[in-house]
Amino acid sequence: MQKLLPYLYIAPAFVVTIVFSFVSMGISLWASFYHYDAFAGAAAFAGLDNYRRALFADDSYFWLSLRNTAFYVAMSVVGVVITALPLALLCQRAERFQALFRTLYFLPSITPGVVLALVFYHLFGVWGQLLDNAWTALPALAILGIWSGAGYNMVIFLAGLTEIPRHFYEAAEIDGANRWQQFRHVTIPLLRNTLVFVSVMTIIGSFQVFTSVYIMTQGGPERSTEVIAYTIFVNAFAIAGQMGYASALAWLLFAVVFVFVFIQMRVFQSRRIYDE
């Protein structure tokens, strides 16, 4: 009994976690080789048909949605880094108001994404029909993503900044380095871990963008905001009998995101050592 105890302790967490990741991925891998309906279950064996259809068929939106997602991710990463890092530097100098600003900038991170999407749906309307134009709709969604992620990542950068020992700046000052040179040669190199961390987390997060698309544009206009998570959702739950195809899409998304997840795991591990 005493020997079994540890296994009993880990069993519930372990089973739930494994079932809703590896087991479910296994089932969907199996399903991706079938013509499969969400409610009726598996029908005919399809071989690689679902993958072929996603990758090569004329009516496939996989590449289009992957391209849209890539644009969205690129805008988000650049946008988040060039807003959150300066904000952190400014916030650091705001001294006793720092806590107040941190609270205000953090608000979007604790607001349901649906609420933010509903509000920005109108703000983008007030500011000139940004969501009705195929050229501006995706950047508008990215603006929402950046706006809502800026404060959160500012807090991460702030944590990174406070870890930089003061004497590096004192030494740079003695050497006659001006503010820009200090930033360029002390802050940036020593913040490298945090920069990578923020970038990778933002990439993985924005790869999965769904709520704002679902609420604000439903993939339009002219499929300009059809992103991969939305394509999967539509194929799985809005069109009947497509579960196998949607599974294939999910696996393709996994293959794409995995590169970044792999980097994340490395960074996560190195951060741990850094923290201890």
Place this chain on the structure above:
Amino acid sequence: MSSVSKRRGTRWALVAMILGAIVMVYPYAFMIGSSLKTRKEFAEARSSLIPPRYQPAEVLAHLHGEDSARDWPGADWPVYQNYVDAIRYGQVDRYLANSFIYAVLITAAQLFFNVLAAYAFARMHFAGRDLLFTLLLSTMMVPPAVLLVPNFMVVRDLGLVDTLWGILLPGFAGAFGVFLLRQAFLNIPAELEQAARIDGCGSWGILLNVILPLSKPALITLGLFTFMGSWNMFEWPLVVLSNQDYYPLTVGLSFFRAETSSDWPRIFAASVMGAAPLIALFLLAQRYLVGGISLSGMKT
């Protein structure tokens, strides 16, 4: 650097941060302002933050007995009318209660199961421990958006579509929580545990009397993250639920929007009610969250 130029730098930083804060707060002002408008006001003055009938000039005119927007037909509503209607006709109270129940149950389950697992991984010796822990951690490699369809298939195979269990079960434990708690437990000196053992504590006694009291910050951080994540979850309940009475607030809002297509002030009243509880919780407990963020980098 001279203290004068430093102070000037601080002042510019303050100005920039205040401008930024306006950008951050403006959408909230827009949401609250819109939730107080009548439909007519919203259609005609969508971009004004204060409802036309409460603009200072109109209020003064009304007080002086002159013609004012407050006298528009149908405009003479109480400020909170949309909130009342959102509850009365949109069952927002039910959605809020659902969200609350889901968040509480998921948080309680996460804490309980993750504590058990983390304790075993941190303090017990058993065959395959490191392998199992690595396996558990590696589940974090599969992002939620990828898992949507696969997890739906599991829930469907278990016959849990459109049930409470279907929404809750996948959130009952998480690799990140186990990881976070294990780290906290490992930082507790083993001598304390030995002392408790000499005093006659079993592993339950040690867990309850030594480990948990000393890991409060980690437990609170995990609890808050889980609560907020569950309150904000959208995609999962959206696909699992079809019974409207089970909707959490997020799904309710998106449904509400489709249902009452043009009644935006009422939707924003519901949005305010959906966002307020978490903001209140955040204001009460932000030091735990801010501490946890740099560790986690997690946002649902």
